[in-house]
Amino acid sequence: MLQTVQKAAQVLRLFTPQQPEWGVTEVAAALEIPKSGAHALLRTLAAEGLLQRTGNGRYRLGWTLFELSQTLLDSxxxxxxxxxxxxxxxxxxxxxxxxxxxxxxxxxxxxxxxxxxxxxxxxxxxxxxxxxxxxxxxxxxxxxxxxxxxxxxxxxxxxxxxxxxxxxxxxxxxxxxxxxxxxxxxxxxxxxxxxxxxxxxxxxxxxxxxxxxxxxxxxxxxxxxxxxxxxxxxxxxxxxxxxxxxxxxxxxxxxxxxxxxxxxxxxxxxxxx
Amino acid sequence: MLQTVQKAAQVLRLFTPQQPEWGVTEVAAALEIPKSGAHALLRTLAAEGLLQRTGNGRYRLGWTLFELSQTLLDSxxxxxxxxxxxxxxxxxxxxxxxxxxxxxxxxxxxxxxxxxxxxxxxxxxxxxxxxxxxxxxxxxxxxxxxxxxxxxxxxxxxxxxxxxxxxxxxxxxxxxxxxxxxxxxxxxxxxxxxxxxxxxxxxxxxxxxxxxxxxxxxxxxxxxxxxxxxxxxxxxxxxxxxxxxxxxxxxxxxxxxxxxxxxxxxxxxxxxx
DNA sequence: CCTCGAGTTCAGTATAACCGAACGCCGCGA
DNA sequence: TCGCGGCGTTCGGTTATACTGAACTCGAGG
Structure with a gap:
């Protein structure tokens, strides 16, 4: 199993209607990993469109997820x-x-x-x-x-x-x-x-x-x-x-x-x- | 940038309404990576619910994506x-x-x-x-x-x-x-x-x-x-x-x-x- | 019965992810 | 106005991790 991908999926699952916006430090605390690791995960996910950056350096779910979900429903x-x-x-x-x-x-x-x-x-x-x-x-x-x-x-x-x-x-x-x-x-x-x-x-x-x-x-x-x-x-x-x-x-x-x-x-x- | 996560995201993006189902070999060919690598990616993504296995060892998008998309829309x-x-x-x-x-x-x-x-x-x-x-x-x-x-x-x-x-x-x-x-x-x-x-x-x-x-x-x-x-x-x-x-x-x-x-x-x- | 192609497993090696410390930035309070 | 604290961000050495290619298993088709 690829642990990095597991971590990335864990990050995605953090985002809920109750807390739809996360910062680097929060993610690091939630997953119990160092800040730099959380940073890398968030940056990569954002670059891939699975997350999006808000203006103040925090992150929300990205529109690519919406696209993928529509593909899922279509098919x-x-x-x-x-x-x-x-x-x-x-x-x-x-x-x-x-x-x-x-x-x-x-x-x-x-x-x-x-x-x-x-x-x-x-x-x-x-x-x-x-x-x-x-x-x-x-x-x-x-x-x-x-x-x-x-x-x-x-x-x-x-x-x-x-x-x-x-x-x-x-x-x-x-x-x-x-x-x-x-x-x-x-x-x-x-x-x-x-x-x-x-x-x-x-x-x-x-x-x-x-x-x-x-x-x-x-x-x-x-x-x-x-x-x-x-x-x-x-x-x-x-x-x-x-x-x-x-x-x-x-x-x-x-x-x-x-x-x-x-x-x-x-x-x-x-x-x- | 975490290359493994990038690969995983690339895998997800392969799934389209035109081709909503992929096998290990197909993914390996599309991303130009060895079969074993594609296999690891698909297995991990499926374990995390981002993909789901069909009966015949192939993969489709998973319901977790639907859930994440709904969270995105809600928020x-x-x-x-x-x-x-x-x-x-x-x-x-x-x-x-x-x-x-x-x-x-x-x-x-x-x-x-x-x-x-x-x-x-x-x-x-x-x-x-x-x-x-x-x-x-x-x-x-x-x-x-x-x-x-x-x-x-x-x-x-x-x-x-x-x-x-x-x-x-x-x-x-x-x-x-x-x-x-x-x-x-x-x-x-x-x-x-x-x-x-x-x-x-x-x-x-x-x-x-x-x-x-x-x-x-x-x-x-x-x-x-x-x-x-x-x-x-x-x-x-x-x-x-x-x-x-x-x-x-x-x-x-x-x-x-x-x-x-x-x-x-x-x-x-x-x-x- | 044999072959082919699919998905799956394995062990060695190279490399990519991890980590902690240090930096720059912004907002808040003094 | 200045200083402090917290945040996101950067960096390079070390280690564990992901990559590779060959070998294996299984089913479908001929």
Whole structure:
């Protein structure tokens, strides 16, 4: 691993909405490296356009990052496939849907469409991160990670509690992730915010790997009466996106030696309990 | 300068909408470095989330870039200040406005709002780059760069010709930039596409540096009759954004020893010819 | 079954990154 | 007005680091 590049990436990650501007001394202190080293990193990153210098010798994120991000979005089959499905979901239910991916153990929200009947969800926002153990999308994504990496990240970040329903022990988490993996969807039953529930399902790429998760967020009083229908809706929507990405459920039917794919069927393998 | 970080940034810049996926060998060939070096770069960048591995050992841009870009946009005073002004501009004229910055000698479009009477401009798009010598925003941005850097970039990229009106010689460019700097705005008179014109003006930050440019793009047959009004409109809009960023025109008025700022006046210093 | 091309690994060597100290600059307070 | 403190910046010797090219593994295609 190239340590210099690691340092550079660490520098980039320092820049947050809370502190979008850093000086040499601050960076040096944050990364615990000598000032001259921090200086070299900042200068180089700025020369490459990943950072920009402000007038007073401090640094902010650079427009090249914006350009790269647009390239990513342009070429992202995931977003292209998910957006129309999410729009239909919002149109049908009037609730809010999220699309999220996992980035080093945390949930990163990639897209968010709000319905007209939806309540304003402040916590989640496009480009924002949240811990993974407490949301529907987070549990779906964790459930399809190797258990050791889940343990590792729990060891680092811990299981922060938001509501009485938040999962706080490793044993609870293990059971929940096992259940989520088996049934093919996850619920968030007021685990991150009282009164807010959601149902989430995994999205797979052509090779079957879970690369994202989709959810419908619903107020608790509308969630519990409609849990069944919500479940089939989100699972079906996620499966449709997966199919768009080239993934087909592994239920092959053999007819005269040539196998064919079954492209539909609501919840054939994983029916809600 | 840290060469390793430079290499890493070069790797990131390889990823384009045209080729959003790269393998080790391809990167090694593109950067003219041995395979093992390219391998180390890609692995490290992927471990840091700036890239992601696809199933087949190739690489795409990573979601961390999306996150960083969102942080940039969130904390960008420029966009926050410019967006409402651009919306009013579009509402009033029904034409398309662009907001652009300069990133290593090229124009990067940061925001684009289309009016209802506007023609579809395919070339410009949010997150896309174009050469700077042929567009209104480009000439505005170049005009406020040191002339040596302009020369350097011309030496590298050349002055590509798009239409008969495109500037193609250094002498033309020097004169035009001088004029643009003096009068405080630039025109694009069918220099990038026949039938398409625009008027552009600079946006300055608190210290007076030109950090962006704004433009109104108009079909030629609507541009020439309305050039005066278009000019005042875009210059005024850009000045309003600059003021929002903390910049005030250097026309001080002295009253009883205490100086006060003059915040308005359409085109006091730079009247259209 | 063989080949080709891809990604990956490894160990020696040259070099590029690291470091601490010293410099110049600006703003703040005396 | 002067002096101080903190900042970003520069510099050259030392060491650890990144570079290199050859060898290895794996899969796809013929």
């Amino acid at each position: 992202s089959a995931l977003l292209r496939a998910a957006r129309p499905v999410m729009e239909r979901l919002v149109a049908g239910w009037g609730e809010t849907t999220h699309l999220a991916v996992l980035v080093d153990g945390q949930v990163l929200y990639v897209e968010k469409l709000q319905g007209d009947r939806a309540l304003e969800i402040v916590l989640s926002g496009v480009g924002k991160r949240l811990p993974a153990h407490c949301s529907g999308v987070g549990k779906v994504l964790l459930a399809h990670q190797p258990w050791e990496s889940v343990l590792r990240l729990v060891a680092v970040t811990g299981l922060v509690s938001f509501t009485p329903n938040t999962i706080t022990t490793v044993e609870q988490l293990r059971e929940e992730l096992e259940r989520v993996r088996q049934q093919g969807y996850a619920y968030d039953q007021e685990e991150v915010m009282v009164g807010l529930c959601c149902a989430a399902a995994p999205i797979r790429d052509e090779s079957g790997h879970v690369i994202a998760a989709m959810s419908l967020s619903v107020p608790a009083y509308r969630f519990y009466p409609n849990r069944q229908r919500l479940t089939t809706a989100i699972v079906d929507a996620a499966r449709r996106v997966s199919e768009e990405l080239g993934y087909y459920q592994e239920e092959w039917t053999w007819g005269n030696g040539k196998r064919s794919r079954s492209r539909s069927s609501g919840l054939a393998t994983s029916a809600p309990t | 960008s005073a420029l966009l926050r200040a410019a967006r409402p002004v651009m919306e009013r501009l579009v509402a009033g004229w029904g034409e398309t406005t662009h907001l652009a910055v300069l990133v290593d000698g090229q124009v990067l479009y940061v925001e684009k709002l289309q009016g209802d009477r506007a023609l579809e401009i395919v070339l410009s798009g949010v997150g896309k780059r174009l050469p700077a010598h042929c567009s209104g925003v480009g000439k505005v941005l170049l005009a406020h760069q040191p002339w040596e850097s302009v020369l350097r970039l011309v030496a590298v990229t050349g002055l590509v010709s798009f239409t008969p009106n495109t500037i193609t010689t250094v002498e033309q460019l020097r004169e035009e930039l001088e004029r643009v700097r003096q009068q405080g705005y630039a025109y694009d008179q069918e220099e990038v596409m026949v039938g398409l014109c625009c008027a552009a003006a600079p946006i300055r930050d608190e210290s007076g540096h030109v950090i962006a440019a704004m433009s109104l793009s108009v079909p030629a047959y609507r541009f020439y009759p309305n050039r005066q009004r278009l000019t005042t409109a875009i210059v005024d809009a850009a000045r309003r954004v600059s003021e929002e960023l903390g910049y005030y025109q250097e026309e001080w008025t002295w009253g009883n020893g205490k100086r006060s700022r003059s915040r308005s006046s359409g085109l006091a210093t730079s009247a259209p010819t």
